[in-house]
Amino acid sequence: MSAVMQPVAAQAERIRVQGLVQGVGFRPTVWRLARREGLRGWVRNDGDGVDLHVQGDAAAIERFARALRDEMPALARIDRVIRRPAVPEDAGDFRIVDSEGGAARTGVVPDAATCTDCRAEIFDPFARRYRYPFTNCTHCGPRLSIVEAIPYDRAHTTMRGFALCDDCRDEYTSPQDRRFHAQPVACHACGPRARLLRTDGAAMAADMLTMLDDVDAACTLLQRGEIVAIKGLGGYQFACDATRADAVARLRDRKRRPRKPFALMARDLDVIRRHCAVSDDEAALLASPAAPVVLLVADGARRVDDGVAPGLRTLGFMLPNTPLHHLMLRRMDRPIVLTSGNLADEPQCIDDAEVGARLGRIADYVLTHDRPIARRVDDSVARIVDGVPRLLRRARGYAPAPLRLPAGFERAPAVLAYGGELKNTFCLLRAGEAIVSHHVGDLDNPRTQEDYRRALADYEQLFEHRAEWLAVDLHPDYRSSRLGREQAAARGLPLATVQHHHAHVAACLADNEVALAAPPVLGIALDGLGYGDDDALWGGEFLLADYRAARRLGTFKPVALIGGDRAMREPWRNTYAHLMAEMGWARFANDYAELELHRFLAAQSRALIDGMLASGTQAPPASSCGRLFDAVAGAAGICRERTQYEGQAAIEFEALADAGTLADADDTLAYPFAVPRLKSGLPYIEPLAMWQALLGDLILGTPVPVISARFHKGLAKVIVAMVRQLCADGAPAGGVRRVALSGGVFQNRVLHEQVAARLRAAGFDVLAHRQVPANDGGLSLGQAVIAAARALSAAERRGE
CATH class of the missing domain: 3.30.420.360 (Nucleotidyltransferase; domain 5)
Incomplete structure (x- = not known):
């Protein structure tokens, strides 16, 4: 809750506004509201937010104070308003005065996607900024990616080297203009410029590709199947036509990214809807000022190349977030891949001097510009889960609010x-x-x-x-x-x-x-691995927790990680470890010898592995839910031998889950789990019955999508059963009715929604991540x- 002092009836007041109130047009809004109410005084930025002095009729001051909240700019966020009586000053008309320094306690507004007004200007042949790729105003444009100090003024950004022309200066200094003190404001005459170059340094003539400009020429290259490096808002990106298998395959090979899905960008929502189902909530998220990558369910008749997101039923789409992207895609009626400008696992390139060495091996052309990037900012990723937008990666558009x-x-x-x-x-x-x-x-x-x-x-x-x-x-x-x-x-x-x-x-x-x-909650933290209080490896935990302390009340069955870190990259190792922990090789071979899974595991170096299991050498036990997913996916033949990126097996296994089985199949067909106790007395999730049911389905030839759905439902059921047991009267968490879901496993939409719905049906209040990732x-x-x-x-x- 915001802390607001009680209003006072005074002829003059000093008002302090804290929050995200710099670089968003807040001072011009204050100026407009004060003049509307006939108030005198001044407003300025400082290190703590916005400071203002108003004087005039007391009722007018009250109306003004209410309007500060009701009519604040779209990108602003008021956290606190402090009002106190002041001595009237000898003031003329209300004015905006120069910023003051001081300790930086105000927020930096995140980079914001191009607003509707600026987008209209860049496509209007009669506008001064027609086709200008760095058009912005106080409602949009770069912030975090250019700011170097607070207060957020032009001299403290990477735009300080671009002197304003007379026309831009008039806009910048006019409180009535939406570009008043928009720090990156510029135009063709005075601002940054885009250039299309070859990454090998050879000469080229962009006018051979377009009748317009270098940005439009880049579109022609994309349409011809080329890979183009693009200097975006917070770093370089690689782009290619997402419908051309040859271009996508070439980008994967050069970037050394064999399976991890690529992000996509499309000109508008109509293009996205040709490839994915888009709900109203997803459309709003795509078109928001943050403009994140949004995971969407792909249409079965999609024309995006299968190599964009191998093994998945979702595509990560975003809309253009800068004028440069809007202009480049103007003639592009199909999606493009738009992924970070780097080799796999390296940070995104932001330094122009590194383009040739780091990006030239991947892209043949680069669309660059001369506005420096202050810091690397990747694209944010979000997904609608359980009816709520949830961040999977928090970066451009959200950080560092x-x-x-x-x-x-x-x-x-x-x-x-x-x-x-x-x-x-x-x-x-x-x-x-x-x-x-x-x-x-x-x-x-x-x-x-x-x-x-x-x-x-x-x-x-x-x-x-x-x-x-x-x-x-x-x-x-x-x-x-x-x-x-x-x-x-x-x-x-x-x-x-x-x-x-x-x-x-x-x-x-x-x-x-x-x-x-607040009293403790029952926290369910499901992920790959984390170091436990007992020096063991945890990853499937039920904690009675508040901010000060946490007590472990339940867990998943600890199973060996064969080969240590290798178990995270080779799912079959987890499959073998689970089967040995549940039934041993003799029983598995006797009952399931007909399975292809048996033949695969029998061909491994079992003597060496069994020795590791017996001695514990390079095979530490871990109560990991993430590794259970790997084990089950490996058994079903998904990414069995090796994964190419973190979580791949679980992600592809989730993608296969049959919607009909999830929605309509009897719960009794879900795979069963038990909740016995370890020798220490700690209750744990025992998967033996699940493995028996799953292996039986493999013998019967049950389709893998049905197997996936039955596993997800069964796991959700036993998680809820554990919660009910721990929260029953007389149990360690007796009386607790609030459950918090966290850890990367809960980014699995199927499991999250199954668990949340079942918990709510059982009378629990469910908390889950929204503003920061669960991972x-x-x-x-x-x-x-x-x-x-x-x-x-x-x-x-x-x-x-």
Whole structure:
């Protein structure tokens, strides 16, 4: 809830507005509203937001204060309004005055997709910015990708090298104009310019490809089947015609990305609807100012090449988010692949000097421009799950908008949380809000590690954040954790080590604005792996948790990871480990020798593997739900031998799930699980009966889509059964009626919706992620709020 002081009847007031109120046209809105009410005074930006002085009739001031919220610009977000009486000044007409510096406590607005007005201008032959690929105003355009310091003024952006022409300066200085103090404002005469070049440096004549300009010439190259590197908002991208198998295959080969799905961009919704079913909610998400990649169900008659998203029934589409993309696709009536400009697993290229060396091996042409990129910002990815838009990757369009923290965190100290190893983000927490960084990526890549360190320093400088606590994952070998421990020692700061799955659940609580003082919830954290409190590997956990503490109440059956990390890349290892844990080789061979699965497993180096299982060497047990998915997918023949990207087996197995079986089949046909107890007394999900039913279906030749649906339904049923058991009267979580779903497995739409619906039917309140990903991209937020809660508890014990 916003903290708003009671209005006062005064002839003059000083008003402070905090939130996302810079770079969005907020001051011109204040100017317009003040003049409408006949008020005098001034408004300015500073490091804390927007500061203004108004004087005049008391009733007019009240109307003005209400209108600040009711008529604020589309990209603005008001978190707090503070009003206090002021001494009347000798003021003339209301005016906008120069910004003040000071500590940066205001938010940076994310990059925003081209607005309707600017889009109309670039296609209007009579407009001054006809076909200008860097058109923007206060309602759209680059922010995070160009800002270098706060307050957000032109001198603090990468646009400072472009001097405004007279026409642009008139717009920039006129409060009535929608470009008033739009920091990237420019035009053909004074702004950045696009150029089409060959990546090998050879000369070319773009006018041989078009009658218009270099941007349109790039469209011709795409139509001819070429791969073009494009300098986008937050980095370079690779583009090709998504309907041409030869172009898609060539891009996959050169980029070294054999199976992972590509993102797509289309000129408009009509083009997308030729290839996918698009609901009203999905259309609104696609057309929002954030313009994320949205996962959509593909039409069976799609004309997009199968190589775009092998093995999947979904396609990730986005609409153009800059004028350059709009102009380039004007004549393109089919989708293009638009993926990050890098080799597989490397960070996206943003440096013009690296284009030839890093991108020239993949693209033959590059559409570039001379506006520098301040920092790399990837595309965000979202999906409608259980009727709600949920972020799978939080980057362009969303980061770094601060997240308002729930009640109780107002006095929390400043925390820097370092995030996880995969899908890394980090988080800056202070003054009741959390700034979660843009998606950084997987830290097992050296280039990404360098980018991560730069981004950490960049955010601390940009937001003038002075951490009082640091927070890291409990895993001792995460690169992020090692860096956090090093910096804690170097800075002399207290360090909070946070259990992985507790962080997942806490992030879900913060995402849903659950108050610090709220009673514990039952958190279900399902993922691949995380380091447990007992030094074991966890991944399927039921936790009684709040922000301060978590207690493990239930788990999945611990099963060996044969070969350690190799088990994450080779699903058959998990299949073998599960079968050996459930029935052993003799029984499996006796009962299921006719299966092709038996023949495959028999051909492996069983003597060596069995020795590893017996000794535990390179075969640590893990209670991983993610590895259970791999094991079942491998048994069904999905990605059995090797995956090409994280989660591939589970993703393709989910994609196969038969909709009719999910919706209509009797629940008794769902695969059964049991909930016995480990020797320690901890209840766990036992999959023996599931394996017997699944192997029986394989013998019967049951279609894999039906097998997938039966597995998903059965797993959802046993998860709910575990919740009911743990929350029954007299049980460890007796009386708890609120359940939080977190971890990357819950990005599986089928499982998420099955579990959520069954929990609600059983009378539980279900919390799930929306603003931050359920996967490891949300870990840093969870680490930050847990560290803050611990610090506040310590302060309370000291009587502070």
